[in-house]
Amino acid sequence: MTESNPLLAPTGLPRFSAIRPEHVEPAIDAILADYQAGIDAMLASDAPRSYASVMAVAERLDDRLSRAWSPVGHLHGVKDSDALRKAYAAAQEKIVEFNTALGQNRALYAAVKAVADAPDFAALPRAARTSVEHELRDFVLSGVALEEPARSRYREISNELAKLSTEFEEAVLDATDAWSEHVADAATLAGVPESGLAVLRAYAQEKDLDGWLVTLKQPSVQAVLTYADDRALRARLYRAYGTRASEQSDEGRYDNSERIERIVALRHEAAQLLGFASAAEESLATKMAPSADAVIAFLRDFVAKARPMAERDLAELRAFASSELGIETLEPWDVAYASEKLRMRTYALSEEELKPYFPLPAVIDGLFAVVERVLGVGFRPREDVEVWHPDARYYDLVDTSGRVFAGAYVDLYARTGKRGGAWMDVCTTRMRTDDGLQLPVAYLTCNFAPPTATTPSLLTHDDVVTLFHEFGHGLHHMLTEVEVAGVSGIGGVEWDAVELPSQFMENFAWQREGLDLIARHWQTGERLPEALFERMQAARNFQSGLFLVRQLEFGLFDFLLHHRYDPARARARWRSSRRCGARPR
Ligand SMILES: [Zn+2]
Structure with a gap:
């Protein structure tokens, strides 16, 4: 099997053209078995516990798994298929289960701790010491210090979370591919520049259709929401994009609602098992920020400072949309469209004008x-x-x-x-x-x-x-x-x-x-003209207040959802918050 399975090649770069979905599970099974045998042999050895006899051995076993798994995960991201998706999900479940068990292997924890406690630890290079310290920290975070039945419960939660995350991602991908709107009449796409039309035409050709196909892929969403004069089309696309994989689209076929609730509840339970107040606190154990409260206070302070600017941006946009575009009530699907027109008016600068230079x-x-x-x-x-x-x-x-x-x-x-x-x-x-x-x-x-x-x-x-x-x-x-x-x-x-x-x-x-x-104009070879550069710099902070509060809302939403977790209120919180979505970016 080693000769025929490209994922088992001992060295070298991944053989992408040879990797097939059916290689994934056998390779991962074989590698995980070797990995376990290697760890068992190392633990059974009576050699003194040292960096070389413990950490270096574990690192090499782990690297072999990474070198096989990395191309699989990558192909899942850039060249997915039903067969690969299934193979990926099945293997991922095994890897997560393996890693969870490894993280809960008390003999291994004791061996790493013995490396840290050995008299020569202080003399190790800084990188080696940090690697050991991280390892010990991660052992604690993976539940090794827990007593039964908490230890088994923690393992169950980790496995279920991995499965739910994969299902969540698949639902989003399927829902994105499920929606499209065929446009036969060019007038419907008035306002969309030639570059955007070309993208929509290519989508249509992929499906053997004439005309144009509006889809939920990024270039399509960006072109239509920014440029299409047809307000109803923008509204339909915005709704479809914003409700992907929810109960409000595809008759709930890809609905992620229950998964979201389950994920948040399980994360909270797991964090509490480890002794953290919340999943937000647990996540900070490996980060620089000191505490969830510090993060929330920082974000709130930032919001207080950014909000007046965002309100000015919004008021300016509403006034412009009303007086110049005849849009009385600015809706979310008008924001990118009106912004582009206002940017043009203020700076005479559009993305379309810059694109030929890039x-x-x-x-x-x-x-x-x-x-x-x-x-x-x-x-x-x-x-x-x-x-x-x-x-x-x-x-x-x-x-x-x-x-x-x-x-x-x-x-x-x-x-x-x-x-x-x-x-x-x-x-x-x-x-x-x-x-x-x-x-x-x-x-x-x-x-x-x-x-x-x-x-x-x-x-x-x-x-x-x-x-x-x-x-x-x-x-x-x-x-x-x-x-x-x-x-x-x-x-x-x-x-x-x-x-x-x-x-x-x-x-x-x-x-x-x-x-x-x-920057080099694709037809003339000309550099970016100075006047265009100056307008670009002037426009750099255009609507940055609105952009910033949107980012802050993402951060606050995430921290509040995970830090102030309350099963009774969780559903209401994320459901109400989702309505505030702004333009995709
Ligand atoms: Zn980045």
């Missing part, structure tokens, strides 16, 4: 040039590495001496079967192994509008910022010099700190020097 190939070249100039890091495309789709590319990262020290898979276009949004994920982690140094490799995934028959993929400036953001995460992972897997790259970084390199990288997409490397 053809994806030029933006990528510019991004690489920025990284090369600032960090001395080059991206070298490799043609001999297997990928999962013709749109995907692989790059070696090289330093100034030409030494390859990392790799990146880059997959940027939206397509069917690919989860929406933009993200960075780990393929491999830099670490010392039996075969030498394993290099860090990242997946960088976006959902930009694909090229059409006549134009390259043209990005909005928002898209450009997103691309830089995700590459910031990728560079964080790939530029690591640490060789201990637990704290290498983005491993072990607090979640409320992990956005620093990504937000830092965004700045280059706003600076003249950066934009001179990034």
Whole structure:
């Protein structure tokens, strides 16, 4: 089986073209069995407990699982199918169960504790010590300190939560694919620019239809809500998008309501078993923020400061919509549309005007040039590495001496079967192994509008910022010099700190020097004109008050839901809150 199952290859990059859904479960079964045997053998050994005899052994066993599971999770995200989804869910359940059991293995906990208590612990390198400390913390968080029956109950909850999360995600994906509106008459799409129409035409062609297909995929939602003059169409799309996987759509077929309630209740119960006041407090045990109350106080203070600006933004938008657009009552499906018109009026700046300056190939070249100039890091495309789709590319990262020290898979276009949004994920982690140094490799995934028959993929400036953001995460992972897997790259970084390199990288997409490397008109080759750059800077804070309070509401909602949990009130809280949704972004 080892020869025929690509997921069991001992080294090297994933063989994406060979991986089939039927490989997933046998590979994971075999790896988990070896993993368990390796842990058992290590625990049975009477060698003194040391970093090398305990932690390094566990790290290598864990890395083998990661190297098989990472490509499966990645394919589930970027090239999903019914068969893969089933295989993924089944294997994930096994892995979660295995990890939960491992986290509750008291002999293993004792072995790691013995490493920390050994006299030579203080002499270990900082990375190794931190890795041990994190491990001990995670043992406590996974319920190892609990007595029966709490320990078994905790395990049950973990398994049920994993299953519910997968079902939740699948319902959202299915509900997104289930809705579409076929448009045969061009007049219905008046206002939508040619780039948006091309996307909608491509969706129609995929389904062998003439005309245009409005869908719930990001590029379609963005184009219609921002530009379509047909207010009723915007309203229908907004409702469909905002009620995906709820009791209000698809006759409740993909309704996630019960799952949400169950997830919140189980998280609360699990947190209390571990001795935390709430799931919010538990989540902060691995983060920088000191307490849920501190987070809530911070967010409320922020709301108090941002609210006057948001109210000004909204009042301005309402007045403009009423006097200039004839919209008496501004509804949620009018916000993006009216904003775009107001932005045009105020700054004479539209995303459409900027897009021709951001053809994806030029933006990528510019991004690489920025990284090369600032960090001395080059991206070298490799043609001999297997990928999962013709749109995907692989790059070696090289330093100034030409030494390859990392790799990146880059997959940027939206397509069917690919989860929406933009993200960075780990393929491999830099670490010392039996075969030498394993290099860090990242997946960088976006959902930009694909090229059409006549134009390259043209990005909005928002898209450009997103691309830089995700590459910031990728560079964080790939530029690591640490060789201990637990704290290498983005491993072990607090979640409320992990956005620093990504937000830092965004700045280059706003600076003249950066934009001179990034922006290149796709027809004329011209750089971004100074006047356009100045208007872009002026418009940067356009409606930022509204945007900020929306983000703050997400944060507050999440913390209040998980911190002030009350079974009787939970349902009312998230149901009432959902109505406040603003434009998708
Ligand atoms: Zn991020």
